[in-house]
Amino acid sequence: MDNEVLVEKQADFKIPVTVLSGYLGAGKTTILNHVLNNRDGLRVAVIVNDLSEVNIDAALIQKEGGLSRTDEQLVEMSNGCICCTLRGDLLREVERLAKQERFDYILIESTGVGEPVPVAQTFTYIDEEQGIDLSQFCRLDCMVTVVDAYRFWHDYSSGETLLERSQGAHEEDHREVVDLLIDQIEFCDVLLLNKCDLVSDKDLNELEGVLRTLQPRAKLIRTEQGKVDPAEILNTGRFNFEEASVSAGWMRELNAPVHTPETEEYGIGSFVYVRAKPFHPERLMRWMEEWPEAIIRAKGIMWLATRSLQAQSISQAGPSIQFGPAGLWAAALPESEQHLLLEEEPELADSWHPMYGDRINKVVFIGIDLQRAEIEASLDQCLLTKEEMQQDWDSLMDPFPQSQQEACAIN
Numbered sequence: 507m508d509n510e511v512l513v514e515k516q517a518d519f520k521i522p523v524t525v526l527s528g529y530l531g532a533g534k535t536t537i538l539n540h541v542l543n544n545r546d547g548l549r550v551a552v553i554v555n556d557l558s559e560v561n562i563d564a565a566l567i568q569k570e571g572g573l574s575r576t577d578e579q580l581v582e583m584s585n586g587c588i589c590c591t592l593r594g595d596l597l598r599e600v601e602r603l604a605k606q607e608r609f610d611y612i613l614i615e616s617t618g619v620g621e622p623v624p625v626a627q628t629f630t631y632i633d634e635e636q637g638i639d640l641s642q643f644c645r646l647d648c649m650v651t652v653v654d655a656y657r658f659w660h661d662y663s664s665g666e667t668l669l670e671r672s673q674g675a676h677e678e679d680h681r682e683v684v685d686l687l688i689d690q691i692e693f694c695d696v697l698l699l700n701k702c703d704l705v706s707d708k709d710l711n712e713l714e715g716v717l718r719t720l721q722p723r724a725k726l727i728r729t730e731q732g733k734v735d736p737a738e739i740l741n742t743g744r745f746n747f748e749e750a751s752v753s754a755g756w757m758r759e760l761n762a763p764v765h766t767p768e769t770e771e772y773g774i775g776s777f778v779y780v781r782a783k784p785f786h787p788e789r790l791m792r793w794m795e796e797w798p799e800a801i802i803r804a805k806g807i808m809w810l811a812t813r814s815l816q817a818q819s820i821s822q823a824g825p826s827i828q829f830g831p832a833g834l835w836a837a838a839l840p841e842s843e844q845h846l847l848l849e850e851e852p853e854l855a856d857s858w859h860p861m862y863g864d865r866i867n868k869v870v871f872i873g874i875d876l877q878r879a880e881i882e883a884s885l886d887q888c889l890l891t892k893e894e895m896q897q898d899w900d901s902l903m904d905p906f907p908q909s910q911q912e913a914c915a916i917n
């Protein structure tokens with residue numbers, strides 16, 4: 507390569523970044539150490555985020571990761587989470603490391619309670635407040651989520667909040683453990699199913715089927731003691747914000763014109779419930795209180811008869827059911843705005859109801875051995891009857907939360 511080409515190539519170099527997420531104890535540090543010990547001469551800068559003051563993971567990596575003290579660097583970010591309170595610090599730290607032009611790679615271990623989307627946004631959007639555009643120096647290469655194969659179902663069905671486990675990122679952190687697990691799984695490029703040594707083949711196959719349905723785009727790799735080929739998570743070129751944002755299984759199902767059934771071997775399946783009729787709020791509430799156990803994940807929008815202006819969103823994972831306002835229906839907008847919207851989104855016009863416009867119930871259900879006909883029939887019972895359709899909908903009782911602030915767990 508002549509010198510000019512080489513200089514140009516170096517000027518274009520953007521340091522690749524891999525982010526490891528995954529619930530507490532899933533095996534992130536173990537994986538990081540394994541990758542560092544097999545890094546094949548790459549000069550790596552590592553950022554380790556810990557919620558507590560004492561960064562134990564950093565100490566372990568320092569001891570076991572074999573980083574060269576002269577050529578490489580370990581940065582500890584403690585006492586907060588890089589997806590929220592320490593986001594600004596992450597921006598500045600990555601900018602500082604990238605500008606040194608000493609490293610070939612940046613590896614980040616997020617806290618176990620960190621959400622991947624805000625971390626990915628840190629690399630994708632210009633931060634106006636700090637005037638930093640990380641995309642000038644870095645290229646987010648791969649978002650990795652580590653899943654603990656042994657603890658998954660336990661954590662999934664525990665019904666506990668992070669605060670109840672004393673794992674909250676702050677005193678107001680009311681997130682449920684299962685919602686965090688699902689957020690981490692639904693936004694990633696690679697899923698590492700770790701601790702496979704502790705689970706039978708049959709259970710692993712079933713869990714793998716569930717994870718693939720929740721997250722069809724990511725590459726799924728089984729690991730034991732974090733032993734993964736570094737090439738699977740470094741310099742993969744897999745990250746793409748737009749693709750990752752719409753990669754969740756429920757979103758694909760919702761947008762897929764034709765539903766392709768998953769493998770039936772473990773009875774894992776999904777379907778979309780679509781009805782252009784509103785729900786009777788009290789009957790729907792009762793249905794939700796008796797939520798069928800076979801449903802692992804549900805997500806979508808709902809139309810309550812008492813709320814003709816606003817769509818409601820529903821998001822369920824295990825015992826956690828979140829329900830709350832999701833914005834105005836297009837049919838509730840002034841006519842001029844409606845026209846503009848319909849011009850911009852012609853597919854909205856295709857499904858426009860002459861009386862109710864875009865108001866609709868559209869919910870994806872993912873589960874094991876889902877009794878689709880039964881679920882649909884019982885939900886149909888919660889829709890307004892023919893007679894109720896003619897009555898005053900506003901006079902119905904509505905037990906659901908009224909505002910976004912009130913939006914809460916139903917169970």
Ligand SMILES: Nc1nc2c(ncn2[C@@H]2O[C@H](COP(=O)(O)OP(=O)(O)OP(=O)(O)O)[C@@H](O)[C@H]2O)c(=O)[nH]1
Pocket residue numbers: 528529530531532533534535536537563617618700701702703704729730731732
């Ligand atoms: N049996 C078994 N144990 C594992 C495996 N991977 C990691 N461990 C153990 O699980 C525990 C937690 O592993 P870590 O790598 O510290 O997990 P982490 O995700 O970094 O944990 P936090 O930083 O607390 O979120 C340690 O005791 C590991 O030795 C595995 O594949 N099998």
